[in-house]
Amino acid sequence: MALDKATVQKLAEHLDQAETQRKEVVKITDDHPDLDWDDAYAIQDALRAIKVARGTRIAGLKMGLTSHAKMKQMGVVDPVRGFLTDYGQVADGGECDTAGLIHPKVEAEIAFVTKRALSGPGCHIGAVLAATDFVVPALEVIDSRYLNFKFDLKSVIADNTSAARYVVGGNAGDAVGMDLKNLGVVMEKNGEVVATASGAAVLGHPAQSVAMLANMLGARGEEIPAGTLILTGGVTEAVAVAKGDVINVRYQHLGSVSVRFV
Numbered sequence: 001m002a003l004d005k006a007t008v009q010k011l012a013e014h015l016d017q018a019e020t021q022r023k024e025v026v027k028i029t030d031d032h033p034d035l036d037w038d039d040a041y042a043i044q045d046a047l048r049a050i051k052v053a054r055g056t057r058i059a060g061l062k063m064g065l066t067s068h069a070k071m072k073q074m075g076v077v078d079p080v081r082g083f084l085t086d087y088g089q090v091a092d093g094g095e096c097d098t099a100g101l102i103h104p105k106v107e108a109e110i111a112f113v114t115k116r117a118l119s120g121p122g123c124h125i126g127a128v129l130a131a132t133d134f135v136v137p138a139l140e141v142i143d144s145r146y147l148n149f150k151f152d153l154k155s156v157i158a159d160n161t162s163a164a165r166y167v168v169g170g171n172a173g174d175a176v177g178m179d180l181k182n183l184g185v186v187m188e189k190n191g192e193v194v195a196t197a198s199g200a201a202v203l204g205h206p207a208q209s210v211a212m213l214a215n216m217l218g219a220r221g222e223e224i225p226a227g228t229l230i231l232t233g234g235v236t237e238a239v240a241v242a243k244g245d246v247i248n249v250r251y252q253h254l255g256s257v258s259v260r261f262v
Contacts, residue, residue, distance in 0.1 A: 001042065002034040012046035015159050018145035022102055027146045027155035035154050043158035048083055059229065060084035062140070063209045064161035065153075066233030067201040078153060079203070079233065081213055082161035090141075090167045095262045098243045101143045101164055104261070106241050107234030108185050108249040110199055110206045111138035111168055112175065114228045118210065120218025128207040128214070129175050133227075135206075137169035137251040139259065140231055142238055166231060169257035181205045184252040185235050190245055195236035206232040 003011075011028055018025045028043075029035055052058065066079045090096045098104060115133035143164035144151055156162060183199040199206045209232035214224050224230065241247060241261050248258040 001038045002036050003032065003039045003042070007032070008039065008042045009046050011043050011158065012050055015043070015145060016047055016050050022100060023145075024102055024147040025145055027151045028158055029152055029155050035158075037154065037157075040154040040157035044082065044160055047158070047160055051085060057086040058083050059086045059089060060231065061213060061224065061228060062161060062163060062166075062231040063213055063233045064142075064156070066203050066209045067197075067235055067237075072237075079209070079212060080153065080157050080161050081216055082157075082163050084163060084166060084229065084231065088163065088165045090165050090259055092167055092169050092257050093259070094167070095260050096141060096165055096167075098241075098261050101141070102145065103149055104141050104143045104164065104241050105149075105238035106139055106141050106247050106259075107238045108187050108195070108197070108236060108251075109138045109140050109231045109234055110180065110183065110185075110202065110251075111136045112207070112210050112230045112232060114224055114226050114230070117223050117226050118214040119223035120211075120215030123211045123214035123218065125205055125207040125211055128210045132175040132207075132210075134172035135175045135178065135180065135254070136172050137249065137254045137257045138231055139167050139247065139249055139257055140234065141165035141167075141241075141259075167257055167259045168229070169251075169255060171251075171255035173254050175207070178253055180207065183254070186250045187236060187239065188248045188250070189239060189241070194239050197235040199235065201235040202233050209233050
């Protein structure tokens with residue numbers, strides 16, 4: 001690590017305040033160009049600890065930048081991981097308050113819920129499918145705290161991968177009995193189609209995203225616990241939204257999920 005513990009804590013507090021006070025900040029590597037991968041995740045860990053100490057419940061895990069379209073959009077080449085919060089959940093068909101967000105964007109996702117723990121190294125798609133209780137349609141509202149949504153990979157890791165809000169649909173499916181690789185997804189914004197994709201957009205198969213997460217955690221001596229909700233990453237590039245917009249996403253075999261921005 002290039003940063004000491006005091007600097008890690010200071011940067012975590014800085015990013016937490018950016019979120020809670022709804023203010024944009026410059027990416028942290030501007031002031032700390034030597035920040036390394038371990039530093040980035042250490043800042044994310046410290047950010048998580050700040051939230052938990054405040055009473056936040058960690059509601060799940062997430063992968064980000066897992067689609068080639070999203071990687072191209074953000075100019076990065078490697079997926080990242082983060083966490084979900086209880087205050088971030090919005091009911092399917094419910095309202096998402098834009099007053100608490102800076103510059104929200106939405107992306108369609110396929111979410112997994114585990115019935116057994118998963119650990120790496122060596123976790124693979126087969127192990128993920130066997131350990132999955134069910135899959136559900138989901139969408140994530142991302143909201144980078146960085147100025148003009150501009151960041152590098154290390155900065156976005158520290159910022160909990162731009163996590164903000166998420167919606168989980170009510171139709172659950174069997175991961176083993178479903179062709180998740182070819183599962184079709186159609187996103188509509190205010191009744192007009194703005195994106196289409198298939199599950200293969202996420203690392204070739206969305207279960208591969210969960211396997212990668214298990215292996216990333218395994219390298220730290222951690223695992224994905226049973227009963228964990230995991231967002232596997234956007235299948236399309238993120239779509240900007242504002243007050244008054246309605247997003248509806250239709251999933252082959254899994255119904256739909258929607259949210260209104262107010």
